[in-house]
Amino acid sequence: MSLEVQTRKTDSGITVVVPSGRLDVAGAPTLKAAIGEAVKDDGTPRLIIDMEGVSFVDSTGLGSVIAALKLVRGSKGDIRLAAPNQQVRVVLELTTLDRVFAYYPTVEDALTDF
Amino acid sequence: MIHDSVRRMRHDAGGALDETSVMLFESALAEIGANTLTHGRPDAADAPVEYELHLEGRTATATFIDRGPPVHNHLTRSMPEPTSETGRGLAIARQVLDELGYERDGEINKWRLVKRL
Numbered sequence: 001m002s003l004e005v006q007t008r009k010t011d012s013g014i015t016v017v018v019p020s021g022r023l024d025v026a027g028a029p030t031l032k033a034a035i036g037e038a039v040k041d042d043g044t045p046r047l048i049i050d051m052e053g054v055s056f057v058d059s060t061g062l063g064s065v066i067a068a069l070k071l072v073r074g075s076k077g078d079i080r081l082a083a084p085n086q087q088v089r090v091v092l093e094l095t096t097l098d099r100v101f102a103y104y105p106t107v108e109d110a111l112t113d114f
Numbered sequence: 115m116i117h118d119s120v121r122r123m124r125h126d127a128g129g130a131l132d133e134t135s136v137m138l139f140e141s142a143l144a145e146i147g148a149n150t151l152t153h154g155r156p157d158a159a160d161a162p163v164e165y166e167l168h169l170e171g172r173t174a175t176a177t178f179i180d181r182g183p184p185v186h187n188h189l190t191r192s193m194p195e196p197t198s199e200t201g202r203g204l205a206i207a208r209q210v211l212d213e214l215g216y217e218r219d220g221e222i223n224k225w226r227l228v229k230r231l
Contacts, residue, residue, distance in 0.1 A: 022117070025148040056117070058144045059206055063199035070197065087137050094209050100196045 003027025005034035014046045014114055015039060016107060020053030023061030032064040036071065045077035048110045051103075052083035057091055069100065082110040116143045119167045123174065131172060131231040138210035139174055139229045143167075145203035146178055146214075146225050154180025154223060169231070178225040184218045 003021040010016060015038050019031050031049075039045035049065065065081070072079045081103035084092065092098040104110040120140045124131060147165065155161040164179040194201040207227065208214050215226035 024144060025152065056140070056144070058141065058148060059200075059202035060148060062202065066197065066199050086134075087141065090134075090138070091141060091206065094206055095193060095202050097196055 003030045005030055007034060007038045010111065012111075012114075013042075014048060014111060015042065016048045016050055018050045018053060022056045023054045023064070024056065024058040025060040028060045028064035031061070032067050035064075035068040039072060039075075039077070042075070042077065044075055045072045046114055047072050047077065047079045048082055048107055048114070049079065050082045050107050051085070051088055052107075054085070054088060057088045059091075059095070062091065062095060062097060065101070066097070078114075080104060080110040080114065082107040115165065116140070116147045119143075119165075123167060123169050127169060127172075127231075135229060135231040139227075139231060142207040142210050142214075142227055142229070143176055145207045146176075146227060149185075149203050150178045150180040150182070150223070150225070153185070154178075154182035156182060173228065173230050176225075176227040178223075178227075180223050180225075181221060182223060185216070185223060186218065189216055 003019055003023060006018045008016050017035055017038055021027055023031060035047065039047060047068065069079050081101050083106055084103055092101065120136065120143065124136055150163045154163055161181040167174065167176045188204055191201065191204060193205045211227055211229050213228035217224040
């Protein structure tokens with residue numbers, strides 16, 4: 001199951017990236033490239049990664065999310081994760097990255113006050 | 115392949131396994147599997163990674179054999195800083211498994227992953 005990524009922009013200028021499939025060693029480069037492309041013209045990017053369609057994440061997939069975080073925060077922007085499933089949440093907790101990423105139950109929740 | 119093998123194991127067990135434990139085991143398999151595919155094939159064409167998964171009762175045992183360099187120095191590596199993009203695989207596997215065995219046998223690496231599910 002290869003990873004597919006769609007992106008859209010909300011009326012308030014927030015970029016929503018929607019990967020679907022397995023975010024693993026095979027899918028990580030696809031997400032990294034899509035996020036780089038999505039925020040390249042943003043001065044101060046605000047990015048939500050909608051994880052609802054991500055069935056499984058591994059440490060390489062997490063690495064691509066961390067790369068996105070560094071990219072976005074390097075431009076004084078920020079990143080939020082929305083709708084991670086149980087496996088994604090557990091891996092975030094095991095790696096203590098739940099302290100780095102704010103995550104929200106839905107994209108709508110993540111959009112609030114962003 | 116790894117995910118298919120877990121799906122078959124889950125199916126064959128007929129709902130007898132703890133789903134959270136299966137999920138954690140699958141995460142460890144993915145980490146060690148990715149490591150062996152990335153680092154365990156100095157010449158990819160001639161050096162396949164061997165993988166087996168067995169379930170006995172509720173104890174799952176998986177083995178990987180690769181032909182990469184020895185990895186003793188990486189086994190006890192702790193979880194890296196949050197900003198690191200790499201280096202979490204073995205630490206995740208160690209945390210979620212009941213046993214993570216590693217043996218260097220001549221020119222090959224043998225991995226053994228055990229978890230009660």
